[in-house]
Amino acid sequence: MRHVQFSSICEMIPRLTWGLFCLLGLLGLSACRSSVAEASVLSVDTSIDPEAWVVIPAGPFLAGQFNDQVTLTHSYTIMVTDVTVEQYTRFLNQALADGFVKIEADQLVGFYPGDPFHGAKHEEAISPKNYPFVPLNDPASPFTFDGKIFAPRSGLSNHPMTNVSWFGAWGYCRYYGYRLPTGLEWEKAARGIDGRPYPWGWDLTKANANFYASGDPFEDMRTYGSGTTPVGFYNGETYAGFATLDSPSPYGLYDMAGNVWQWVSDITPGMHYRFMRGGSKDSYPPDLRVWVTNNATPSYYGPGTGFRCVREP
DSSP, rough: OOOOGGGGGTTTSSOOOOHOOOOOOOOOOOGGOOOOOOOOOOOOOOOTTTOEEEOOOEEEEEEEETTTEEESSSOEEEESSSSSSSHHHHHHHHHHHTSSSEEEEEEEEEEOOOOOOOOOTTTTOOEEEEEEEEEEOOOTTSEEEEOOOOOOOOEEETSSSOOHHHHHHHHHHHTTBBOOOHHHHHHHHHHSSSSSSBTTTTTOOTTTOOTOOOTTOOOOOOOOOOOOOTOOHHHHHHHHEEEOOOOOTSSSSSSSSSEEEEEEEOTTTTOOEEEEEETTTTGGGGGSSTTTTEETTTTOOOEEEEOOOOEEE
16 A cells, blocks of 8 residues: 555545545545455446547537636547546556556556646646556555456446546556547537536436436445446446436537546646546535536546546547
């Protein structure tokens, strides 16, 4: 287990809401490292292809809580789903074999070229060196590692990759010639152009997304490290008696709200923190609105944090 400075707890736990933040603080960091349930996981084929991409066109859209008019001058292509455990472990095996990543202590690390440092108060320098991509021995991770081979945990192949740092998300995209979306690119892909607060429309129900106490068949309130749904789960089908509503964004993207927070690429001058969008399985309903942001240090990883990539059209 990695060592942390408890005086900087907000660097370990993203600010979901102040209420949830305080609750996690009281429960302690051990809750964030609870093991993924090893019991049999419901196997669901959602028929939503994690290899699929869609083009988001250039043009104006309404952004933020107050529907500001924003124009993106470029089109881009974005993944229909979050990167899955199957996709990420395939990357880890390839990247370890060719030296793109390596093992250091209890982490898999990769090289990051660094960021400009402005010396602002509380800013930490991100210099060129190796940074953690994923932990190797964290029982909350959705994958296993036997010292040679990475593999998805049983039943989790088509679940979103979690316990991956911003560096680990950046590294995956970089390896395949992709990149992380900017916050505005992510938001337009999530909500389209009409100012809706949720990807699927104007209201949120438990049949639209995976959030705190939403009641899906994967929910396990006993542990913080489990409970993701397979990518594309909210597609209008019924699984184990749980009826979902088809809940893609206007461009056909799934899980743009709930399930896992998604890293975005934005780097703010004078700030080393990185941002996430979309809310997670552990978020309260207000955090699933498309304009909500969350942040953590780029080395942070957790069981409710994942990502998807963009590429040029």
